[in-house]
Amino acid sequence: MSKRTGVLGKVLGKQPIGSLFVTPYVVFLAAVFAYPLGFAVYMSFHDYFFTAPGAIVERPFVGFENYATMLSDPAVRRSFVNVGIFLLINVPLTVVLSLLLAYALNGAVRWRGFFRVSYYVPYVTASVAVVGVWLFLFNSNGLVNSVLGPLAPDPSWLVNSNLAMPTVAIYVTWKQLGFFILLYLAALQNVSKDLYEAASMDGAGRIKSFWNVTVPGVRPATTLVVLLATVTGANLFTEPYLLTGGGGPDGASASPVLIMYQRGIEQGNPDIGAAIGVLLVVGVLILALVERRFVGREN
């Protein structure tokens, strides 16, 4: 097999057995990725409803009707505004905090391992588990409010329609920060030491050299962090579902995925659910392109 050359080798490659090795993966992608992707788009343009398995029914093409129905639903529009608020808080906070903590950690000599573990622990823990503690910490007579005393918001954090989504955004930032700190730590290894030396020769202080050397040096990582934070943020479901009792108060923290689940599965309108999903993904892709433009412009 190793000596396969000539025409056959040109057509199939030197080790055609490789195609056999990737077959399960490709079949899997076709079945669990490509097909459902096409199916989602198909559903969103047809009158699709749940039937008994094997039943043959008409699924008439309805054009943009599902999209029109979905967009005229105030709860859906609200959920897209909500995720916008979420991203406006979560993404900048994630970038700033994870870069600062990674920078400090990179320079730290004492307790490095301890710090790394503590920052990463929320990320490896199930959201369902830590949500329990946050509920306990942030309910109206929880620890946070008893520390704040008269400064505690009324109504409390998660039942306050102005604070519910920001609280969810801060929770998610806290939960995922460790992962982004690690991305920045890896990126900081690549920033040349010479640049810092040159900056200090030029009389730049610590803040100046952070701003002029570190920040541009990790720009590719920043692009990645912004994109990943946006994509995970757009997928928000578990946190509003559990922290705010299904997106309350009064829909103030409902995310598009939560509404997609309610309309598509709970209320039995998979075509509407699919339309919400398609709109969400198109929105994320546009946002990702815009972010790439602005954040990654020097690359």
Added chain:
Amino acid sequence: MKSPWKFLGLLVGAFVFLFPFYYMLVGSLQAEPDPSVGGAFPSPGNLTGHNYAEINAAINLGRSLLNSGIFTGGVILGTLVFGVLAGYALARLQFRGRGAVFNLVLLVQVVPFQLLTIPLYVMIVRSYGLADSYLGMILPFAINSTAVFVFRQYFLQLPQELFDAARIDGAGELAILWRVAIPLVKPALLTGVLLTFIGPWNEFLWPFLITKQQDLQPLAVSLSNYLTTVSARAANPFGAVLAGACVLAAPAVALFVIFQRRFISSSLESGVKG
């Protein structure tokens, strides 16, 4: 660098990150919930294991943990077997379509799983009748594109001479993979397994959608059901929830603390440098 405020900042950060976990543990052991500041310090008279008994009576911890274990184990097995095969082929074998498959690996990671939720639900639950089954739970995660990419990076780092020598000796590709390549990247594969573990162990939405039968639900799902429905009726609902949370958090945190060096080193950096 020797700046004390940097160290101080790191300390404050560590406190913010760890405190909820500490509070989780303390809260799970309290007989009476105490939301005041004093409640953060456990007093011996208020300590009890009752919350663990209560959550165990409500959701059968053993069974839920077993379900989480089967779900996670199935995902890891699929990821390892098929991911290593694909990763090895993409790194080390020249065959027709290699470039196309590699582009697929990268492309797939951009599309969010949530778009697929509704169609996958329709397919798996309605068409294939796999609701309330382990297979239905595992299927969408059985191969992980990120893992394929990471495995490929590991195999790429091995020297080509090894493979040439083995091929001259007449070894088949499967034998080379099994006897030469895998033993050399074993430590890295462990990292892959650990990173894959976190996903299904903590996954909530998918098993939540497809398991209605309580005795098939992973712990994350049964705990959330307890959180949203039963907890209102329990004597110390937060205590019981926190006890369940500790049980759910413990395996992942323990694995991470034990293997923390592996989590941090090669895989992420190879991922970033791509």
